[in-house]
Every structure is written in structure tokens, then in C-alpha cells.
Amino acid sequence: MVELVWLIPLLPLIGSVANGVFGSRLSKGTVGVIGSAAVGLSFLIAVSIFWRIMTLPADARSIEIVAYNWLTSGGMSIDAAFLIDPLSTLMILIVTGVGFLIHVYSSGYMHHDKGLWRFFSYLNLFIFFMLMLVLGANYLIMFLGWEGVGLCSYLLIGFWYEKKSAGDAGKKAFVVNRIGDFGFILGLFLLFWTLSDLGAASLNYKDVFAAAHQIPPVTLTLITLLFFVGAVGKSAQIPLFVWLPDAMEGPTPVSALIHAATMVTAGVYMVARNNVLYSLAPYTGEVVAIIGIGTALFAATIGLVQNDIKKVLAYSTVSQLGYMFAAVGIGAYTAGVFHLMTHAFFKGLMFLGSGSVIHAMSGEQDMRKMGGLHGHMKITSITFIIGALAIAGIPPLAGFWSKDEILWEAFEKGHVGIWAVGLLTAGMTAFYMFRQVFMTFTGKCRADEHTKHHIHESPGSMTVPLIVLAVLAAIGGLVGIPFIFADGTALHQYFAPVFSHGAHAVVAAEAGHGLEILLMAVSVAVGVSGISIAALMYYAPARKYAPDFLAPEKMAETLAPAHRLLYNKYYIDELYDYLIVNPIKRLCRYCLDFDLGVIDGIVNGAGWLTRFTAWVSHKFDIYIVDGLVNSAATFVSFNSLVWRRMQTGYLQHYALIFVIGLILIVGGALLSR
């Protein structure tokens, strides 16, 4: 079964091409079935591979499947090969599993869209690239996926291109991702150079990791940092997180699939995949952890005051991704990937839930105009609350176990600062999530009459994925429950073959269960208090017990500057516009006109020079000067008889540039003698 791994990415690719080419002529139902079935079949294969892997002994679980020799160049050979190991198996399960559910959901959610076939084509293509990213056995295939998911994300964010904001958001995502990708490519090349210098020119994970300790530490730090720049772009960390909230302009299933469950976690996957390199570069690890936890806190504070139902989820995603980076940064790879998995469940669930709400509210996204939806759409409401409880870290839901493991490992490894900030963030997360729950599902409905009339539960194709994800969000954390096994959790055992190479390999908690349980209690308490504060502020029945200053309006007033700062997202977008975007635009403007502009500039300069010369040599016979001076252009002027009819007027300038270039080259050559 493992040999069939190539089918996993191939099926979505076929689905994509089929829908892209024939989709416009097929019925909407068929398009949905093709798209979903392609991913569903992949999921089945992924599951069978997972079972196969589990039957193997732990040290035989890393299997490389070579499809064929991709290229051989200068002593280096790169195969089109897939790597099946516990990490990639888990990733393909998430990508195809959650992807399948979201495909099913989309066939309901997007049913009214005339571009349904396009949507499914892009979505399938995205799945293909994402699978290549996680399945590749070398950096080149990872890079293929890395570039491809970016392209698809760009297409999908701008899917509703009639909306200008959607197109702009797509472009923003594209540009910001390019910056990150650029770092990634440079890192790739630096790695490649270093390895060729060491005589081990290869881009296969296996060979690279084997040669990793030969790389000088400074170079390795630089490589890993550059890789991390790529991750920062793709996974929306400080300072490149700005694109993700804007990306919510895309259809909600896209937000769920790409901007919550899969693509944005590619950065985390990449760091986890390179755990051997990162473990050897402790400095990078610190940077990763600090940026991660910083982003977690930063995004959470913004999330506190947002009113757009999807924006809250977007900042929450940024914040949770920060958690994952904090985990992998301190070497807790298992915890990071664990959180990646549970996050895919509950955040995918919440995005889909919010989509269901938006669907019911006829496209309204402002939570201030919602309320009381629980009565109208019970399934959506209950599943959403399960997701919110999971992310808030309430046991025994999935989010609790993964988040707590990150916090515990941080504490245990002595990163008390990270632990404290993480705890604070957890409290905020609980607060804003339940603020959202209470604003959306409880209280009086604040929508206008027309919308109110229209509110209804979503069709089965949308609610079934919600229920499945809710179940996963509820029980998905069980694989990570500590204390059961002597050598760490089930997940630790599962990942041991991948992450044990790292110097920071996770060893079972030695500090004793007592402390761990105490810390768990603390984090639960923080989560509960976050929820309680949210309830006191936004849940009508609880409000009468609340002290005065907790009224939301009052609070916004007393803390006006802070509120404004948070509400405007720390003015980061404006800052970037001012510091980076505008200067670049100006630079582009110069480049834009280069071909003509520089010539104009030269000509203007020459004109200035002409006046200057005329001023200096007043009495000079202009005719002779011109005559002498123009002799250089003899050849050019010879043709002036013809040109007068052509009216181009620029050929002379071209010739001028040509001559300048020639002089530069000849001069350069002579000077270098």
C-alpha cells in the first residue's frame, strides 16, 4: 500500500485538471463530487498507509518511495521521491482528512456561486501542492509545494475578484509571501552551497540531516534563520503576519482549509521536518520561540477587540501559529505538531462554523449585528462552542492537551518567560473566543428584519463536516494525554523516529507528575477565568453579576487609547505602508520609466549641460561646437532623411545608450588590464 503513495497527490491533481477544463460544462453537483471524491480517495489511501506504518517496527517507519530520477546534475542526483514517515503520514492525514470535509462543506457553501468549477479546481490544486510539500523526500519537492500553495492561496483569496478588496488581499498575500519565500530560497541555496563545499551536494533530507553536524554553526544558524524567514511569511508571524487577516476576503472554506488548517502550518511543518538542523542551531531556536510567543501574544491582543467574525478567527489563527512556533523553537517538536493537528480540527471547525453563520446571515460578518443565533441554528452553535472550548483549553477537549503540553514543555525546559506569556495568551484566547460565542449565538438578534427572516440552519453538506470536526476537536487530543505511558504520550512514541535525532529530543517528564498536574490546573483556571470574564461582559444572564467597569462600552471608554490601538491593529498596516510599501512604489515608479526615463534624464541633463556650456562659452561659435560635437553621431544622422518620416525620435537615444554601454565595457576591460 505504501507504494501507492504517489496516488495521494495525483488524485487531487486529476480532479483539479478535470474540473478546470471540463468543469464549466458539468453540473454543479458533479463538480462537487469530482472535487470531493478526489480528496476523499486520497484520504482513504492515506489512512491505509497510516495503518501500514503502524504495523512496522518504530525504526522502520521511515520509507522513501522513489518514483523516478528527477534530475542529475554535476554529481548531484535528485529523485522525484516521497518520504513516508510518522510526520508526513500525520500531515497527509490532516490535509486530506480536513481537506475532504472542507470540500464537502464547500459544495454546499459555494453552491450559488457561478464559478464553482473554478473554485474546486483551485481547491484541488491546492491540496495537490500541499501534499507535495509534506510528502516530498527532498527540499526541491518541498519547494515545489511551497511555491504552489502560495500560488493557489493567491488565486483563492482573490476568488471573488469582483470585490476589489479581495483582489487587493490576494495581491497582499502574494507579495508578503514572496518576501518570505525569498528567504526560504536563499536558505535553500546556502544549504546547497555549504553541502557542496563539504562534498555532500544533495538536497535529500536523509543526506542533508546526515551531513548536518559538519556544517559550521554560524552557517547553520544562518540557513535555519533564512528558512524561518520563509516560515514567517507562510505562517503569518511577526513581522509578516499582515496578509493573513486580509486573506479572510476569500471564501470561508478557503479560510478554513488554507488559512487555518493546512497552508499556514507549512512553516511549522518545515521547522519540524528540519528538526535536526534546528536542534543544532540553538540561537535560531530562541529566535523562533521568541517570535512565536511574541506573535501569539500580539495577535491575541488584537483579537480581543475585533468585531468581524472571521477577523477574530484570523488573529486567533496567527496567535495559535505563534504557539506552535514557540513549541518547535524550544525543541518541543511533538508538542508543536500536536498543536498543529488539534488546531486543524478546532480552527477548521470554527471557520466552517463561522461560514455557516455568514451563510445564514446573508453574508453579514459583523458580530455586532448578530446575536441569538443559537435558537436558529443549533448544530452550528453547539459545534462552534465545542471548538471554542477546545481552543480555550478546557479539558478534555483537544486544544487543552496540545496547548498544555506546549506550556509544560516550556516550563520544564526552563523557558519560564515563554510559559508565562503563553499562559497569558491562553487567557486572552479564552476571553475573545467566548466573547465571539456570546456575541454571535446568545442574546437578542441585532440583525435587520430581512436578514432575521432569512436565518436558517445550513444544509446537511455543511453541518455534517461540522459535526465530524467537532467530534475530532473533542477527542483528537486523546493521543496526547500524558501519564499513561512510561515514555511520554502516545504521540511522542509515534514521533520518536522523526524527532529523536534532534539534540533536544523530548524525554518523558522527569520532573514528576505532581508539578505537571499543578500547572495543568493553573492553565485550566486561566482558561476558565477568560471565559468567565467574557461571560460577565457579553453574556446577558451573567451580566447582572458583573461589576460596572466590566461593561464593554465602559471599558472601551476608560481604556480608549489602548482600545483604539488594538482596534486598529497597532497601525501595523499603516506603518508598513509608510515605511516600506510607499517607498517601494516610488522606487518602482523610477524603474517603471527607466527605459524612457533615464534617457529623458540624460537628455535633460544634457540640456542643462548645454545651457551651462552656453553660459561659459558665450562667444563660442555655436555652429562649430555643434558640428564638432555631433561628429560622433555621424552614422546616426546619416539616416535622418529617413527618420523624419518615421517620426520616432528615439532611435538616437537608443544609439546613445548603446554607445555609453560600449564605452563602459571597453573602459572596464581596459581598466582591468
Next chain:
Amino acid sequence: MNLASLNINIYSLLPLLMVVGLALFVLVLDFFIPRGGKRALGYVSALGLVCILPFVPMFIETVPSYAGFVIADTYSAFFNVVFLVSSAFAIFISIDYLRRLGSESGEYYYIMLFATAGMMIMASANDLIGLYVGLELMSMSFYILVALRPGKGAEGALKYFVLGAMSSGILLYGISFAYGFSGTTNVNEMAAIVYRLPDNNTYLYLALALIGAGFAFKIAAFPFHVWSPDAYEGAPTPVTALLSVGSKAAAFAVFLRVFAVALPAFHGQWSDMLWVISAATMIFGSVVAIPQKNIIRMLAYSSIAHAGVILMGIVVNSSAGASAVLYYSLVYAFMNVGAFTVAALASRGDGGEQLTDLRGLASRRPWLAFFMALFMVSLAGIPPTAGFMAKFFVLASAVHAGYYWLAVIAVISTAIALFFYARVIFYMYMRDYEGAELPERSLFTCVTYGVVLILTAVGTLALGVYPSAILDIAVRAVGPLFTI
């Protein structure tokens, strides 16, 4: 000089003679074909080239013939395949293109064949004089071909002609200096003499700079690129396709031959010069392509940027770099001809190939949009397309040879370049079309374009997914350059 020492060997010239014969045949046939039926000449030319193609690899003569002027080695055979393929494509799409322009004519086809012959002469030239006449034959044909588009053609052709004549003069000047220090124009003999020259021979430096500038003009490298956007825009689009692919490949062929075979002893000197040109060309091409609104101009600047990247392979001066140049040339032929084909097909025929013409192409012509997207992705260098592989080989060779900074610049320029390629995709998939519908195409149009598009698309994909076979051939093809 006795005749035996000339080594007259007809086999070494056979593919070239076939192309010239085909051109002359079409020329004569032109007299007998009535005005309305000139497209038949197009079929004859294109199919003729296709028939000649299998003969190219059959006549490999490793010993220079015709007094050392001609060498029909594997290297020239590889390039001949590139020329024949791209030329056949270009002629094929011309048939319908000219019909729409309303300027069907016979001379168009045989001048295109003469241009192809000129490229082949360049690729198999083993002597600076032979190289120069081949280059003139090619350029002369292109001057005329560019002018054949009614309206804009004359302007572009005039600019191309005047600047081209200047560059020819500079090239000849350089050749004369080369003759000055070596007393020969034969590249092999020159190589032997160059090794004995002192390091600071002024003639040598002048020859390097002037010959380099002459070639740089033909590949449209910065700052000798100024002619290319105007000429590309003015020319009939199929001619532009051939100009950007064939003529560039031919220029690279002689570039590599002269610098790698005749002047390897001075690699240190000329690599610095080409390093700067390559870096400037890459950056300039990608930056200036961004604001272009005309798709042909955009592709022209993109082609400048690609020339900069290919030049890296020459800077490296290794077997890996040279084979990457060959591979890149072939890949570029496929993807660029494909892109120009779509551009020719998507424009409304009145000559304004604006980017905005592509709006909503995805819903109007899904296949066409798909092909264009593929070519754009490939030109941008995104895996798994051939464009990525080609870039990768060039970069890998540069890295192996220690040209780290040049590789970094190439990566930067590639990163920049993605913007304008993505914009084409953006227009096709994310904009709605307003205004007049495209005219319905006849079956005939669909077939001629379809064949070219499918073949170029298959080439673009196949060379990316399975590059080994062709790369092996390329490595073997550059063997003769680096064994001496």
C-alpha cells in the same frame, strides 16, 4: 592551398543545405502560387523543417571542415534542433496570423527559412568570419521580417536595423582585434595562440570587450537591449517568437563557442565582464517588465531577464554551465513560443496585444488560459515546469563554480519576475472581460494553433518532470567544447 587541406565535407553541411534548399524551393514555388493560396507555402516550409529535423543528429562530424570554418559537432546539432523546432513552430502559427493581418505572402516564409539557415550557420561556425556571415544572414532576414507587419513593423525594423548595423560594426571591430593578436580567425587556432599571450595584451582586452558587446546586443543584454522591446512589439508576433528564441539561442551558441573554446585561457578576464552584464540584465529585465501594459513588451523584458540568467551559464565556463545553457535554450524555445502563440491568438488582431485583452480568458477559453498559465508558471521558474529545471541547472552550475553572489542576484531577479508573470494569470483568471467577444475561430485555426500549443505545453511539462534525458544529451553535446 591545396583542396585536400580544405577538408570539403558535404555531410557536415547537409542539414543546413537542406534548409537552404527548402528556402529556395519555397522561393521558386512562390511564383506559381496565386495570391490567395500563399498559406500552402507555410505548410511546405513548416513540414519541410519537421522533415529535416531527424537528419540533424545523423550528421555529426567532429573534424572541422571547409578550412576549419564549419564544425558539425554534437553541440551545433543540439542547437540546430532548437532552431528547427522553434522555427517550425513559428511558421506554423504564422499561417493563421498572417491571414488575420491580411498580409499573406510567400517571401515571409522563405525569409524565415533563411533566418533559420543563418542561425544554423552560427551554431556550426568554427571561425569568427563564418560566425559573422551567419549572424548577418540571420539579422538581415530578421530586419525584413520585422518590417513585414503593416503599420508598426517599419518603425521597429528601422530601429533594429540601425542598431543592429552598429552592433555588427562593433563585433567586426572586435574580430579585427582578435585577428590582430592571433593572426587567425579560427577558434581552435586562436585558442592555441591565446595560451601564449601575456596577461595584459591590450588587443585581447579590446577584442573581448567588443566581441562581448556585439554578442550582448544579439542576446539583448543590458545595456544593449534597447532595440528589443520596440522590435518585438513591431514585428509580427510569430517573428517575435522566433526572434526571442531562435536568434537568442544562436547568439548564445556562438557566445559559448567563442568564449569557451577560443578564450578559455582568459576566463578570469571575460567572466568578470559577463558577470556584470549578466547581473545587470537579470535585474533590469525583471524590474522593467513589471509596469508593462503590452503583453509583447512584457515578454520582451522577460526575455531580457532570461538572457541574463542564461548568460550565467556562460560566465561559469564549465561543462555543467554550458549544458545548462543548452538545456535552457531548448526549454525557453518551448515556453516562450507557447506564450507568444497564446498572445497572438488572444489579441483581437488589430495589433494591440494589451495585457487587458487577456481578461477573463479562463472563462472564455479555458484551454487557452490553462496553456498560458502553464507557460507563465514555467517562465517564472516554478516547479514542476521546465522553466524551473532550466533555472535550477544554471544556478546549480553557478553555485558549483563558486559564483554565489551571481546566484543570489539571479534568485532575487526570479523572485521579482514572478510578479509580472502572476499578473498575466491574475488577468486571465480573476478579471472579467468587457467589450467585444473574440472572433470565432475556424477549425483550421484551432488545428494549427492547437498543434503548436499542445506540443509546446507537453515540452514545457515533460522537460520539467523528466529532465534527465535531455540534460544527458546536453551534457554530451557540450563535450566537444571542453575536451580541447
Next chain:
Amino acid sequence: MEQLFFYIFSIVAIVSAILVVSVRNPVHSALYLIICFLQVAAMFVLLRSPFLAAVQVFIYVGAVMVLFLFAVMVLDLGKERLKDSMHSQSILGGALAIVLFFIAFYLVYNGDIVAPLGAYTETALMKNTEVIGAALYTKYIYPFEVVSLILLVALVGAITLVMRHKDN
């Protein structure tokens, strides 16, 4: 003595070239060009290439310039000032010309590009044409044949372009 002639020829050539681009009447321009070409022909003689000198006179001075004069007269092109076609880049163009001149001057002055002039031999003077002819038909047969293709293309191209304009 040779040097004296060289300087005479080259100064006349440069001055007439300047005049070509600076006089207003196109017919005068053409006549100055003829003078310029003649000086170049004379310099070929100094360089021991009488055949090239003859070709220069026959083809450039004879055929090309006569055709050119015809064209100028038949089309009755008006007068035009140099400035109109220079697009205010005369100063820069001049500066570049001076830079080029300086480079050449520096190289010659520094003795970097010098080559001894060969002696007048009988082959060079009397058999020049014969030697060139023999070379063209033996060693240089290949480029010679290719040049015939270039001429063919140029011929066809000229006719095509003219006929096209007539059609329109």
C-alpha cells in the same frame, strides 16, 4: 612621408564626415560623403591593400553614392537642420565621442596598440587581387557562399518592402 599622407587623408576624412552631418543641403551631404569615402580608399592603399581601395571607390563612391544622390534628387528631400534630428543630445554625444577618442589616443600614445606596417612586397602590390581571389575560392569558399545568401535575402527584402509600400 607615409605618415604625412596618412594625416592628410585622415584629417580630410574627419572634416568631411563632420560636414556630412552638419550641412543643410542633402546633396552637399552626399558629396561630402563621397570625399570621405575617397580618403578611406586612399588609406587602404597606404595599408597595402590596393584591391580594397579599388572596391571602396567602385562600390561606395561609385554605385552606392550615385544611387543615393539619385534618391535625394528624385525625392526632392527638403533641407533640414542637424539640430532637428539630434533631440538635444548633441553635447552628450560629443562628450562620448571625445571619450572614445581619448581612449583610442591613450592606447596609441601609450604604445598599447601598435603594429608595424608591412613592407611593400610584390605580392601585396601586383598580385593583391589574385591572392584575394584565390583565398576567396579556396579557404574562404564557405563564408563566400554564405555571403551570396545574404545578398539574396537583401535583394528579396528590398523588393518586398518596396512592393508592399506600393500596394498600400
